[in-house]
Amino acid sequence: MTDSAKRPSTSDEVTPATDQGSAHMGRGLNPVQLDYLTRPLDERRVKFANGQSHVEAWDVRRWLNRIFGFGGWSYATDMVLVREIEITPQAPNGRSRWTVIYRAKCRLEVRDPQGNPLAFFEEFAAGDSANQPALGDAHDNAMKTAESQALKRCAVNLGDQFGLSLYANGTTQAVVQRTLDHAPAPAPSA
Template identity: 55%
Template sequence: MTAPAPKLTEQQVNFLLQPISGKRVRNLRGMSHLEAWDVRRQLIRIFGFEGFTVETQSLDLVAERESKNGDRSRWTVVYRAQVRLTVKAVDGRPLTVFEDAAAGDAINQPSLGDAHDLAMKTALSQALKRCAVNLGDQFGLSLYNDGSQGAVVMRSLAYMGDPVPESEDAPVGAEPTPDKQGAEPEPEHRPTPAPAASQQARPKAAPDPAPAAVSRPGAMPPAGAAERQTALDAMWAAAQDAQFVDGLPAQFVGSFGHSIEQGTAAEYRQATELMRGSQAA
């Protein structure tokens, strides 16, 4: 009997689909980036200490140049590194492999040894970050979108349930579109709505859809009205805690392809988990 293919857990997928926390983003000469230690930390948090391996495929000296300043030498060194990142399932079986390369330099260093050490570490760190970015927003993918911290992946059909269309032409939901400028402002800059206005802006759950209408990929069978309303209330409470009440309706449409009023209890719970997870990250 063939063993089932290894896969990510639901918790891992949900975490990977969250937008990156602004606290993790650094800015250097106007460019947003992640630090290498933070990438490793996030790999450990999501996949575990034994859940990934980082292999150096090659590490080559590209250039070594000495310059004189009086009787003192200064060194500039450049290395090129090729790195392989293997991500594993919780049972230890390999899930996927990413390979990438990068160059790193150390400029005008007083010690030749320090110059080599710094250039090697820079090249290896940059190559690892380029491998990890294939894992999405938690590893800086959105930062390539003009430094945006808003999610650009949002969902993946690979981790959604099989659709049950009414016909071959049945729609499967709108494709979420990321805002090029990153519509999500930093928490300290988000407007905080007055509690009364927030409560008034909350739409109630629409009546349960007929079973034939539930044809979105990953959608679960219609839950009872009480369950949907409880999940809806919990979602709005999480939005209030995250100061994201104003942005939630548009983000919900972008993620699920329809308005909040048409949502299911499962979608409300998923949105709640994403907001709470984003706060904790």
């Protein structure tokens, strides 16, 4: 038994399967993965900005690692520069400032422990960086914003742990709860 199997579980920790072993159900998710994907979102993971609730991109990556493993998911992003705007200085010796906008297309793929694809999701997002003194920083910030938003939009398709419930008026209560392809078998009729 490993140390992690001996410790009590907290809401922030993935508990290893003990009685189910490595048996997989349905489409390659084991019972522990399915349990975590259908739990309510811990409200401590929810952040607020501009009147909107969201889960941060680093937290999405953290939970992808916890649920699918370090090699159990990947993503690829295609980036397009939408606009680069130079804001000319008003003062004679002033420096230009920059606003940059990018659009990102992200593809998130999750895999079973054998490396077989389970599902992929593609989403788009735009990101900007406004009024920056350095052109390089403006590009960097806008690209990271677009990529993070697109990844989060992909991950939300995996359910409440990735912010799906937040689309239901900001609730952290589970909106998925279960899936029919993982439903218990009906009782035999007499």
